[in-house]
Amino acid sequence: MTINTIDAKSNASFYEQVVSVSRHYLGSSANRFIAGQIENHLHKSPKDLSQNDLVQLIDWIRSAVCYLTEDSKMVEQYTAELRKLSNQSKT
Numbered sequence: 001m002t003i004n005t006i007d008a009k010s011n012a013s014f015y016e017q018v019v020s021v022s023r024h025y026l027g028s029s030a031n032r033f034i035a036g037q038i039e040n041h042l043h044k045s046p047k048d049l050s051q052n053d054l055v056q057l058i059d060w061i062r063s064a065v066c067y068l069t070e071d072s073k074m075v076e077q078y079t080a081e082l083r084k085l086s087n088q089s090k091t
Helices: 013-040 051-068 072-090
Strands: none
Touching: 013 051, 013 072, 051 072
């Protein structure tokens, strides 16, 4: 499943874009989950998240989500959608 909501939010912060993708997979916990990953593992404020942080953030997200589910296909879909954020801003 491809999420196209990011295209409609061209002026959304990069953090908001990550949360938007994550909401599809994590529901209403997405904002708190992503903020926690950024603060605890990247040691920065969510508002300071940049495209340069995405690879490291995806690694942390993958590790955390693998503890929450055994659905490896969902984890792969989720991380693929996050990687698309990097590709979108390069076009």
